[in-house]
Amino acid sequence: MTRAATAAALTAAALVLGLAPRAAVSAQAPSRVISIVPAVTEMLFAVGAGAQVAAVSSFDTSPPEVASLPRVGGLLDPDLERILGLRPDLVVVYATQTDLIHQLARAGVATFEYEHAGLPAVLATIRRIGARVGHDAEAERVAASLEARLAAVRRRVAGRRPPRTLVVFGRDRLALRNIFASGGVGFVHDMLEAAGGANVFEDVDRQNVQATAELVLARAPEVILELRGEFGSIGRGDIDRERRVWNALLSVPAVRAGRVYILVDSSVVVPGPRVADGVEKIARVLHPEAFD
């Protein structure tokens, strides 16, 4: 008997016995999941639980199926009324949203807590959410395939000298101001290492560093890699203009060798099931000769 049929039979039995249907369903895989975490939304669809997703955060863009789903706010502004109104049986939240977690607990709604951490945590979260929504086998397949692809990238770049790389998340338009770069911990740092790069801020025990002109000059990166999650208004010409902004720092090896790259692709900024795509893209930038 399939899982769905079991659930239907149990629900029918519960109804016949006069039990609240909720008690019967909650023993089963949740059927109405709300995800406030875009990375986990992607995981839910990747493990085949897309049909169970009832609503997503205001920031979700991937996969395309989320376009038609209701929106319930995000990390800073979750809309509790809307969430409860959609009658979820599981809400995926950030572990730091303690108020929301308490409120949902009082309302009797189960939560799945997400913590932003490194690359191993991404794989662990895929397995954990898969198990939670009753798709253990698919989650295992997705995670194992990601592991295999990451291992393949590692093999390709193995033995090549990792270029000293500055990874930039954001800065002001057309200026080297307010530059935020990856520190020596976290998911982007892990992606860079997996792709065969050495982080110039390896020694900084934080997820992000504000990189001043002096720091960039002193750390002398051989590659500057800017990750942009969204196209926004950036066109081809804008990207060339943005790359030239770095020319102000003449002595930086990446500038002199023309190795300043702007990757506009959400797979490089979302710690979800597309991390292997992101790592492959970064590896192709760092070691183009390994992919010829």
Add this chain to the structure above:
Amino acid sequence: MTIRARLVRTIAAFGAAAMAAILLAPLVGSTSISLVKAFDASIPFPDNVDAQILFVARLPRTLAAALVGSALATAGVVFQGLLRNPLATPFTLGVSAGASLGAMLAITFGWSLSFLGLTPVPIASLAGSLGAVAIVYWLAQARHRGLSTNVLLLAGVTMNAFFSALILFVQYFADFAEGYRTIRWLMGDLDVSGYTPLVAALPLLVVAFVSFAWLPRQLNVLSLGPESAEARGVDVDRAQRLAFFSASLATGAAVSVSGPIGFIGIVVPHLVRLLVGADHRVVLPASACFGAAFLVACDVIARTVLAPVELPVGVVTAVTGGPFFLWLLVTRR
């Protein structure tokens, strides 16, 4: 002692402090550099990392701190004189809130217009401050002959609150990384990485500083109240307009370079008055020098204390300036 002698002595002392700060600040930073190598002309500039750190990173940054510190301190003096309120700051009349709103819009919506070496965020911030100045000015003179300082103050404070609400509204649309950068901008930052932002702001600052040169005597008389000033033959209306526009211009230009760095505009003028008395002919130039020295010193602290991570310079000015100002408030008279 004649005013001229006092002025010369004061400027010499405060000017020396400012020069010392500007000359010493580029020597320290998160990295240690060799001055011998930095000035070694036999190494081509693109190969000389030490020279680049000194001339591309540290020197423009120090000059930015000096200009911004000087502009905010003098604007503070002028606003305090104009509004006859010791608690006035360059940010009281909504100029910086307007500038911040502009910057928030530019960061959040990723505008990429540039003009005469100015990049999108400074352009938007300047436009925002000009808009705020225009609105506040219009409100203050709409139903009065001349400027009403009371209306100016009320309109300014209200515009501040209104713009702050709009800033929150704009931030609501920012995604997470942008939201973080907008908050960081509001803390103030002097890492200009080059001279273009300074060159772009300089004409505005020059106009403001030249206008300040006309103000000291008039501010002295204005401090007696508009009626007494009128009786002493001062064109109160003109003096107030000049003070309002020049101080707003200085503030707008400074904020476009560095973001709104707090406390300088209030702590420096009061400290200077404590040292040299209340005569604006001395206070204004002394504040220009001391503001420069103070912000340069705060920036040195900001970039070295937690190196390689940096403290926002606005945090340093607030942490050093805040308690000091409270102490002044409690101990003076």
